[in-house]
Amino acid sequence: MLRRQYGEHLMAEVYHLVRQVPTGKVVSYGQVGEWMVPPLPALLVGKIMYHAPEEVPWWRVVGKAGDLLIAKRDPRLAALQRQLLQQEGVRFREDGRVDMASCRWQPFEEER
DNA sequence: AACTTGACGTGAC
DNA sequence: AGTCACGCCAAGT
Structure with missing residues (x-):
């Protein structure tokens, strides 16, 4: 784990973590x-994600329930996000949410 | 320096 | 399943 830092460092830390998320998760x-x-x-x-640089896979971060939360602010971006995720093999449910049960990445804990 | 605003999450209806 | 209130706290105004 990393230590909390502020300003640019705080943002850099978030981006660093997001870059760890593997394709399809x-x-x-x-x-x-x-x-x-x-x-x-x-x-x-x-x-902070709103200002994510190019190299950060921002589209792999969603709401806990699997919602593409950017949708209410920028529907176009949400459409792009969905497209990118589907290209990676992320499955969506009937209700339009990400199938968190199979695609959620849990690096620091095991499923029970 | 006070006040508002979020790519959120949780609990109460 | 969908509101709604509220907590979170850094940043912007």
Whole structure:
């Protein structure tokens, strides 16, 4: 785990974590925040993701329930996100949400 | 320096 | 399943 830092470093840390997410997997904003010490509120993770650089796989970060939360602010971006995820093999459910049960990435804990 | 605003999450209806 | 209130706290105004 990494130590909490502020400003550019805080953002850089979030981006660093998001880059660890493997192709075909997704994580929630809250998860990313929990990996930091001390934890960073999910809301801030989202805020930081808005400014994500090119090399950061921002599309692999979704709401905990599998929602593409960018949709309400930028529907076009949400469409792109869905396209990118599907290209990676991420499955979507009937209700349009990501199938978290099979695609959620859990690096630091085992399923029970 | 006070106030508002989020690519969120949870619990209560 | 869909609101709604509220907590979170860094940043912007």
